[in-house]
Amino acid sequence: MHADVRRSAIFCSFLVLAQAFYIPGFSIKSYRDGETIPLFVNKVYSDNTELQYAYSELPFVCTPSGRTHSGSSLISGTSLSLNLGEVLRGDRIMVSDYELVMGNDEEARYLCSHQVDRKGLKRAKEIIRDGYVAEWIVDNLPGATSFVTTDKSRKYYAAGFKIGEEYYSSGSTEPQYFINNHVTLVIRYHQAPGKDGQQGKKVIVGFEVFPKSIEAGNRNEDGLPVDIHNVEYGMELHISPNTTDAEGEYADPSSVSETDDLDDGATLTIPYTYSVYFREEEKLEWQNRWDMYFVAQDESSKIHWLAIINSLVILGLLTAVVAVIVARTIRGDIKGYKDGGVEEGKAKVKRVRGTRSPRKSAEKGGLLDHLGDADADADISSDEESLEDITGWKLVHGDVFRPPPYGGLLAPLVGSGMQLVFMAAGLLTLSCFGVLNPSFRGGYISVGMGLFVVAGLFSGYFSSRVYKTFGGQLWQKNVLVTGTLIPGLLFATVFILNLFVWAQASSTAIPFGTLVGLIALWLLIQLPLVYIGGWYGFIVVGAWDHPIKTNVIPRQIPLQSWYTKSVQTILIAGFIPFAVIFIELMFVFKSLWQDKSGYYYVFGFLAVVSVILIITVIEVTIVATYVQLCSENYHWWWQSFLVGGSSSIWIFGYLLWYYFTKLHITGFVSSLLFFCYGFLACGVYGLLTSTIGFLSAYAFVRRIYGAIKAD
Template identity: 75%
Template structure:
């Protein structure tokens, strides 16, 4: 016991040290780009997104922004040309394009004209919709997203929020109706630092910050070149409103109507011209190094570190209580039971049992008098009465030793599910490890999804291996069929769901929609790479390695399971057991959900905390499953195979319930398609989580059952 507690204490100390190390270790990018004075810096436009909807749109495809001119910049890039994207960038809705904005290192521009774009009434309504829904734009300079700067509550530190507002909304002082203003002027502030090493000695600079400040400037009071008279004193904004003078004929007379309501129904040929300008300022920042330039995007997360520590303390307390419970089960209860059996004796691997006085076998209670089961129980009782030794009564988990390794119903489905869970576990551990060591970082745009897809495909070999071995352990013979089910079941669910959702997103012309070519590429990855890997793993696991052997053979005739308590029944047991792992992670879920659904432009980057909480979660799932299976076996219920899988993944039900709560209490998502995307993606995420934790629970329960019944057999 003392050694076990010392090991547990050492594990917690190691995990806490990992938090410090993972926070300190950071790989900011793949290479440092330095610029000489006067060198062209390309600016890329990406997409617009909003907290009130799940639909994103490519910035360059908006009907009210300046279309690309197609001219070359100093680096030979043509404005309007698309930038090659990796798989992760495509799946997250990025659509990066070279812009017409001209920036030269160290050269300030107080105001510069970009274009005047004429839009019709449909374009104006589109612009109003974008402004009304609070869309923000993402521009990219030197791989940094353009950001709006803020200060912390105590005003001691500055931090960034990626993106800038496309416009603003207010109420008309006369009519009380909403008015919409488009931000047609941006002030770009580029913060730089002296380049390290030889480039710095040559006078080159590196970019350490990119800030965008947007404002709305009216179209009137401009000079011949389209520039406003005074960029610093703006009295009126660029309102998204068509001219109100609408001409119609009444009784042969020409009548001019200035009613706003009339203008909404007439004069569809009217247009609105929006002039676009920008300013550029370069400012040196001596306090910020290039290697730390992403820190400003994470200051807000660092401010909440106390809450993260609270989540870890909460998880550690729950895990310690579970560890104590498992220690009692192993060290006192089970060891005492096995010791009693060792003293009373075992004959040919079967426990010699003396029935209690007045106690009848479950089979006898359920069978009709004079039946076959009655005769078998009578013969069994006769064998017991012939034994002159005094043997203690046997109850609980010991009674089901002859049925505990009986193959479960629908084992041909359970084996592929466990195989898919191992595939997801390999992928998740790989992503978490790479993130903690800084390989997957915000400067590697789309890297998390791209690497995750690669790990998932490669892990197909693990999926096939574990699925085939479990399938053969259950007595299956058609391993090729099991291989196909393993390769197609879960990936097929993901693909079909994504494809159906994509149809809705396509109809909205959103950049969130996955292009058809990308869908074809995903199918090729699935069928041409993953499926052969699953086949190879299945062949090796089924043919070369074979099944796991059980310490006790199953009886020919199964026992009847007695009436179960409410907490040992399937659904109730899963809900009760799943609540404990959910309690371990629900605080950290707040930050994950906020990053995913509210701060779409933000980056979740406290992977050190996430790694610790994930480790404690795995321990909690393992310990909860052991306790639940032990209670079930003590109730003489030997159908633990599926139950252990459901108990391990039971917290996924609570996570999905929390998603529903989060949607109605924290989000302001509008529209049917956005609601559908939220709940569909939440369901898929909870399915992934449930498969992963369910697999952990299943394998833990299998090891536990083999251990305790193997100990009885050995004694």
């Protein structure tokens, strides 16, 4: 009990420490009054689909004019250079024509009037119908829609703003679509820290966007609405149907669909305007400006604590089971094994006093002699019974280190798993200390890719050592399989899925140049690192030593109980780690699919749950391996690997349940992307935990059989 309390205190201390560090950016940009602030347009995305699109490429928005912004070298319509993570997450950032000048309010300003044909109008309706929101960026802050908490005590942000609205009038079955052609931009600022603040400079701490739909009519000669505050009619996306048929004769308008002829040349002019207001925030410091995006997550901190308590309870029960097995059962088995006189598979039969050979007994033939023989037989029988008590895991000591079938596949999988362990540990550590955060756009993917490539050293090292332990000799072939198997499968899957996304003209599609760069990273950097690590692990370090020699003839495995069979064991064992993390998974899923405009940033909680998960996987695998060995089944290599990653099966099942009950994803391509990428994520997680389970089971088996050897 005291141990559990101490463990809880340590985890809580770690959580506080992890949340105390936050590096919101690497440099502070301050502005003086009258200085131009660039506004960048990025992409549009929706919770109802996995497809994203570049905002600047939409057919119904203003075309960039190509002019240079005053006071800067930025030219509207030029794309910014992006890091690898930004490209892979679908960002397409471009300089816009919107002009923001620090301290200058603009009640209404004209941007452009854009003509949209029927095809563009149809596309606009699809975007609005699917619930797309736009992401604009000012000073690395995404434009946000502001909300108030349920108790109205705090305001928080949700990144992005709606493109338009779908409206059903009373008694109508056909929806009307209104586009938001006017935006009110509110820039919130604070006095700059240090010398810049003394010089009157300011820093941006908030960027809010309030969209509005305003009709095209009732405007002055500058294209501005006469009354921007009291709007009676919105900008409806509607072009009257062509009421003439192919022969030029009049047709009944009620029988003509608006989309019957998309190339009839008809257009709709959409005027775009905007307002700008600067407001000072005295209480919000620059280093805390991202807190507004995390308020919604802070409100759920009680549930996060519940997840940790749930995980600790499960871990405490499992730890007690492991302690009983190690401290009592195994130690007792080892003591009985040594007392029974069994060493290295040979029974030492004790010499019994008063025992005579059958021949001498028969020669004497007396009654006393027969009684003496009976006593001797009783002694021998007693000794044999003591030897028969040595059962279970002790009987398979001569086969427990026998190389598994398909060891040439298991070794590369373990190596790739260690590569993922290094990458995940690095990402989680950097996130907890604030180095990786939402202000570092694309940082998680970019740094993750870098860590994965560098971890090729660990991949080759562990793969080669395991391979040599299995008795393999062709280490260069093993290195090649290790460096290409898992990365090759991932790349091939992503490439095939990318073909579907390319066909949709989505910004989620990975550009061809980026694909070539990924191949170069893989084959020119990662693969040589795997080779170096493999050479060092196979040639320099070598195989792990086993405490007991393997028998020449394998032992026959008895009939197994239902719960020790592979499928049952994997499913039962996998449920325990899943129970540890399923509450935190709810927040991860919500951040990824239900609330894409938000950011998951409670990495302190995630780190604690991850540590508990790793310990749970280790203990579950040890218990499952011990039960298997007690059943005299020495095929534990693959079993421990599969048991370690078995919780991924439950996670994928949870993902299916989440899709059908919580999400509203529509379309074949979006569903395909969801299931395929979800399956890949579960596979990567399963490979990571499988490796942890395998290595922990290996250490456990070496330890208990080494204790027998060390008489």
